[in-house]
Amino acid sequence: MHYYHCTFVLSVLAVSLLCGLGKPLSPPWDIMYMKHSWNAVPRNWESLGRPPTGTTIDLYISLKSQRENALVDTLYEVSEPGHPRYRAYLTKEQVAELVVPRPETLKLVNSWLEHHGISSSSISMTHGGNTLMLKGVSVTQANTLLGASYQLYRHVESGETIVRTVGYSLPVALHWHVLTVAPTTSFVSSRTQWQTPRTQNHSEGAMKSTSGEPATMLSSRAKVDFVTPSFLRWLYDTETYAPNTQGENVLGVVGFLGDYPSPTDLTAFMQEYRSEASDATFTVVDVNRGGYDPTHPSEEANMDIQYAEAMAYPIPHIFYSTGQGPSGTEEHLMSWLNYILDQENVPQTISISYNYEELALEREYAIYVCDQFAKLGVRGVSVLLSSGNDGVGEGTCQKDDGTVRFRPTFPGTCPYITVVGGTTDYEPEVAADLSGGGFSDYFKRPRYQEEAVTTFFQDLGNRYEGLYNASGRGIPDIAAQALRFRIFLNGNDQEERGTSIATAVVAGIISLLNDWLIMTGQEPLGFLNPWLYGRGFRGLNDITEGSNPGCGTDGFSAIAGWDPVTGLGTPNFRNMLEQLF
Template identity: 55%
Template sequence: MFIHPLSVLSVLASGVLDCLVATPVEPRWDDVRTKHAWSAVPEHWETLGHPAAGTTIDLHIALEPQRKNAVVDALYDVSSPRSPKYGAHLSREQLADIVAPHPDTLALVVSWLKHHGVRPSSVSRSHGGGWLTVADVSMSQANSILSASYQLYRHAKTNETAIRTISYGLPVELHSHVKTVAPTTHFSSPRMSRHTPRVRRRAGTTAPAKAAAASVDLGRGLSRRDDMEPVTPSFLRWLYKTEGYKPAAIDRNKLGIAGFIGDSPSPLDLRLFMTANRADAETATFNVILINGGRYDPNTPSVEGNLDIQYTGAMAFPTPLTYYITGSESGTDPYLSWLNFMLSLDDKELPQTISTSYGGFEETLPPDLAKSVCELYAHLGVRGVSVLLSTGDFGVGKDCTDGSGNTRFRTMFPASCPWVTSVGGTMDCPEVGASLSGGGFSNLFSRPAYQGRAVATYLENLGSRYDGLYNANGRGIPDISAQAHQCVFVHRVEDFTAEGTSFAVPIAAGIVSLLNDYRLSKGRTPLGFLNYWLYDFGIANLGLNDIISGSNPGCNTDGFTASTGWDPVTGLGTLDFVELIHEL
């Protein structure tokens, strides 16, 4: 197994600014207006006072691009089968051209930073100049630059700490030029954002080899499985019709798994899992890449790390797997660190498919930060990457009270970003929607055009039920779904079963990776952003198993109900590999 330590900060540092030019007329830098603020310290967080003397952070500044909507337009061009440019994904350099800020924006922001004593050598650029990183900023300087009051905070439930401020501001002159600054007011706890599955030790088993005995006879006459029978890779490969496919482009096709907050997989557990559940894949392994201070210890694996690597591997073997472990050095938002690193990669280094099983409730994020991070996911799509994210395990919400005390269904970010493919959960055979399946409508992102017809049909049938509890104009999730109940896995050489969309995402990502393998083996480009393609076929009932029963209760309600077509429990349904390759 190859471990390749890399730092996202070193990548950012490679683009040092070479155009620090003051604007002709110095603006009023003291005319400051709030950019974002919380009315109080977010729930479960408590202040520990000022950070220790000498503490520094890196500030990441997102700039408005010169060409508005250029990324979304490019994403449609390369991702929609209706476009004459379908499949013509952009290179890193081509993407940089369309996301670059106006020279006046860059000059203005640089002038502001110089006004606050920022040394040119501490400023670097990424994403075509669309983001600036100011390295090693002292607490007093950060407070001055952002009219902030940074404190050290601790999360009462996880005991993790973070340097944050409950408000920050920018000069009025900059509000139309700067989209967001991080880290500032983002208090969402990464540990609480993990979609931790509900784990149960396998009754009567003491070693993973016994999992083989639980395998089901998957004759084509199977119509329904006993509720107590566990979900195994053999069943999944039969159910989604991938069992007869042998990957043919493993020299080009790659599958990535995003890991955060110290999650790590175990090579030993992977081998034991494959021995028990997919004997032809006993040699399965994976690479590890460390980002921004991420640490890997195979002797202390996490549940999340293990199940992610085991199910992507089981579905896509022998496709090469890479597990990306992202830390949070310098207080950087982990999603931002991971995206910065991935987008810095050369085109040949990028995996064509990525599985991510993390997220947090939308209202815990500053809207400007969420929207800026969402756009970076669009950057990956433009470059030909299929990104899949889980929708969470709380149905329509763990509770219905948002940060303002209003009663609303809750949706998860980044799954609610329109430029990723969100994955909900199913169970049983024939499949029904799993009650835990996160689903609903975004309060941050409006409904994208590709969803218009599918979601409108569902809402017409829903009528006035739940009026006021959700945003009827919001982006709907999930887009697709996969099995998420009674899944077997191996953890620290013991057998377990668990449920959660943390299983659904690697299962779906494994299928998508096989679709990308098929395209690459035929000399075509990878699928890239999936949703334009999926909704075309979903509406036409091609290549997707429509799930028409099940619901996702929460917030003291029955939640939404699965139905014909798209629904906010299972999306368009589950993937039928054989039917989909006929459409490639």
């Protein structure tokens, strides 16, 4: 799969006129240049032809900010221990001031929309002021506006349908003002990060020695027959901590794809595995017609809620049931971001278990979504996201030209999110072979990773050279148990696995750290990574064994220090607490 980004050779005078530095009476809106296109329908998607008559799209036009670096600069200032502004978080209104577009940008874009007959009543500002939302644009009008050809596409594996175009254009006058337009060329199918276990055989008891196992590259360690809250609370040292913030601290769990948790199953799970928390509950928020039917729960939603609650009880939990709009015209993730960024109050900790292959997205669209997560970080939110269950990539990972490229997952490759990989067993914990990891092709290595990733490359040498971007953001950042979990579904006790549950576990632990901070009159942790890489790693259990095979390779290996399998390691709550002082 390839993307093409046009370059323009224009005179200085033409650039001045078209970009608003001069004052042309009527910009030539019919001079269009390609913004982004695929050379073929992306992998695993097939066209079903034109969308049904009357299909409309809510278009989001991302405008470049007047202060280009202000958002990210502020994010690091409020997230880096030792900085004078550390944990001095911003309000929703203050974030909007950071990202406001240039006045000439708004004038040009509004003139373009007026030229195409877009009613001003259908236009609103969102995402802190640097995005225009066009409500209910007909597909015909969108095609004309963007020089596009929207069609209905179906994912050949999941059956999910979306309305997209394989290419779109903008007037040349807007290329320096508009970052991206969505939905257009990003073909994504939301993927949950859990897997049906390969075996359902269990014996009584939670742990056993593996000294009798066939010889492997791993050292002798203790194996977990099945993972329960009591085991996790012992392993990660949270069992003696009692939260005290009484509602000030909230943990959010994001759900897509009609995944719903069952309160009845949560009660049964707690009665079986953490009886003192049998009154645990959660609030459901319906986002963009996500719906809620607790009589038809899913594995994904149940496991996320059950383990987030099991780790963080009695901290209040919110489950966001998120839809994607009519006819698949909006990604679930964007639906949720649109909602959460518009709220005055947001949870201090958020767990997300869904992701996409990064290369299925337009680069500028990925940057746009990533910036929305930066806005959450500036407001003091810790976002945890799963790294994936396919090691360095699913299948052969062949590109259109026949070459192999590892396939890291987005939005985890965004530098402003904390990504969770997977481990298994104990004494010591080792990497779970499903743990997603790798390096972004779109985002450069963030400064907080410079030392840790450089050390990893010194060990790796030239292995896999050309299969990944050595200068890209590395994932994951942290890890937790990801195999042999017991959950309840429709009243039945069963086994599940995946970095999805690992993410919920880590989110629960971070919520406990936030609880302690709030209880002692301090601000929550917010964007975690500068603290994790700078000091917090001393509170983690370093994982030095195991690997994450994929793409027809053995994948990367866990080593001392950071690695693209288990990140910096797994949590030890008490030790992490000491690193807050």
